Amino acid sequence: xxxxxxxxxxxxxxxxxxxxINMTLFQSWVSSxxxxxxxFPLNNLPYGxxxxxxxxxxxxxxxxxxxxxxxxxxxxxxxxxxxxxxxxVPFWNDVMEMGPNTWKQLRNQLMRLLSVQAAEQxxxxxxxxxxxxxxxxxPFIIAEYTDFYAGRHHATNVGTMFRGAKNALxxxxxxxxxxxxxxxxxxxxxxxxxxxxxxxIKGPNETLPRFAPSxxxxxxxxxxxxxxxxxxxxxxxxxxxxxxxxxxLLNDWSARDIQAWEYxxxxxxxxxxxxxxxSPWIVTKxxxxxxxxxxxxxxxxxxxxxxxxxxxxxxxDLLVSLAPQGKGxxxxxxxxxxxxxxxxxxxxxxxxxxxxxxxxxDLLGSGTISGPERHQRGALIExxxxxxxxxxxxxxxxxxxxxxxxxxxxxxxxxxDGFTIGFGDCTGTxxxxxxxxxxx
Ligand code: MN
Numbered sequence: 001x002x003x004x005x006x007x008x009x010x011x012x013x014x015x016x017x018x019x020x021i022n023m024t025l026f027q028s029w030v031s032s033x034x035x036x037x038x039x040f041p042l043n044n045l046p047y048g049x050x051x052x053x054x055x056x057x058x059x060x061x062x063x064x065x066x067x068x069x070x071x072x073x074x075x076x077x078x079x080x081x082x083x084x085x086x087x088x089v090p091f092w093n094d095v096m097e098m099g100p101n102t103w104k105q106l107r108n109q110l111m112r113l114l115s116v117q118a119a120e121q122x123x124x125x126x127x128x129x130x131x132x133x134x135x136x137x138x139p140f141i142i143a144e145y146t147d148f149y150a151g152r153h154h155a156t157n158v159g160t161m162f163r164g165a166k167n168a169l170x171x172x173x174x175x176x177x178x179x180x181x182x183x184x185x186x187x188x189x190x191x192x193x194x195x196x197x198x199x200x201i202k203g204p205n206e207t208l209p210r211f212a213p214s215x216x217x218x219x220x221x222x223x224x225x226x227x228x229x230x231x232x233x234x235x236x237x238x239x240x241x242x243x244x245x246x247x248x249l250l251n252d253w254s255a256r257d258i259q260a261w262e263y264x265x266x267x268x269x270x271x272x273x274x275x276x277x278x279s280p281w282i283v284t285k286x287x288x289x290x291x292x293x294x295x296x297x298x299x300x301x302x303x304x305x306x307x308x309x310x311x312x313x314x315x316x317d318l319l320v321s322l323a324p325q326g327k328g329x330x331x332x333x334x335x336x337x338x339x340x341x342x343x344x345x346x347x348x349x350x351x352x353x354x355x356x357x358x359x360x361x362d363l364l365g366s367g368t369i370s371g372p373e374r375h376q377r378g379a380l381i382e383x384x385x386x387x388x389x390x391x392x393x394x395x396x397x398x399x400x401x402x403x404x405x406x407x408x409x410x411x412x413x414x415x416x417d418g419f420t421i422g423f424g425d426c427t428g429t430x431x432x433x434x435x436x437x438x439x440x
């Protein structure tokens with residue numbers, strides 16, 4: 001394949017100066033939404049599913065420290081998507097399937113209703129629930145789950161550990177976003193506990209495998225892209241971008257000792273089937289629009305069907321923290337979504353090349369997001385370099401991999417001028433492995 005010339009690189013760099021739009025805070029009559037530190041200003045309006053002791057699970061929108069009850073608002077006639085009652089279900093899939101025009105219509109209605117100019121604000125106070133009183137649920141029915149491996153620093157680091165520096169990046173890596181089909185059944189919402197799995201393990205100095213609890217249980221800091229419309233046949237990168245409904249934070253819990261033994265030649269299987277956690281709020285593509293940025297300069301030009309057509313990554317600061325049981329939090333990694341080599345639109349386009357139908361509610365994991373520096377690594381296997389170089393937490397403990405009782409939190413935010421588009425935390429606490437997983 002032809003290598004990109006310096007001139008082409010320079011031209012692409014010049015094209016990255018994207019003019020940012022809508023970069024100031026929109027004022028809401030919900031006063032907590034106007035705080036510069038809130039994750040949920042009027043500019044954001046992310047979609048979730050919540051319940052309270054009086055309300056069954058239902059669709060809601062985060063605004064400041066409150067949740068706007070979509071079902072109550074629809075029943076009272078404040079929201080009308082032109083198709084009768086839409087919000088009488090505890091998931092966002094039905095709205096997704098109504099398509100991008102409806103997504104825009106809903107966002108416009110919410111923007112108007114929650115704006116400081118809204119005439120209905122006294123009446124609308126009755127459809128707000130304090131976030132502190134709500135329990136969050138999975139925001140959509142996950143149709144299927146695919147996980148990619150599209151962060152170059154992560155792939156290089158892990159490849160170096162598994163195969164040596166010379167063969168770190170597989171020869172296909174710079175040409176296609178590598179992925180595997182994961183399990184939708186084990187996706188859980190933030191706050192769910194994660195049980196340390198058992199599995200078949202063979203250490204480098206063992207001649208035969210054994211069945212044991214994973215001792216190298218790890219995290220992966222990722223973004224999850226949610227497919228909002230169906231496809232039948234291959235889609236272009238631009239069409240794929242149009243199909244994406246929104247994004248969540250995603251932790252792809254990974255048992256490295258199980259993975260190291262099982263992964264050849266078909267990739268991860270049980271190592272990543274225990275659980276995948278996602279943050280509770282779907283941040284829409286519309287809210288992230290001002291933060292679009294370019295993918296990195298290409299080492300090899302991508303084939304036409306995957307070629308970059310515009311800025312399709314987002315400038316989102318990401319952070320991982322870890323708190324041992326009963327101890328305080330330490331930040332263990334800071335990075336940014338713009339470190340990805342492939343955008344979610346490119347991943348989705350690649351996913352459809354075979355004719356594979358994509359479905360509203362499909363979830364695409366980005367792959368672990370690491371930056372070039374040690375403190376920017378989005379997995380413990382990289383941070384501790386396979387356990388050879390444990391990290392030290394602010395509270396003094398050392399970590400190569402997760403210990404029982406550890407609570408891990410992913411957080412993410414795009415920073416505008418005086419406002420923040422936050423995602424809401426994605427947390428999980430490690431429960432000890434069962435004494436005997438077959439003793440039921
Ligand atoms: Mn992953």
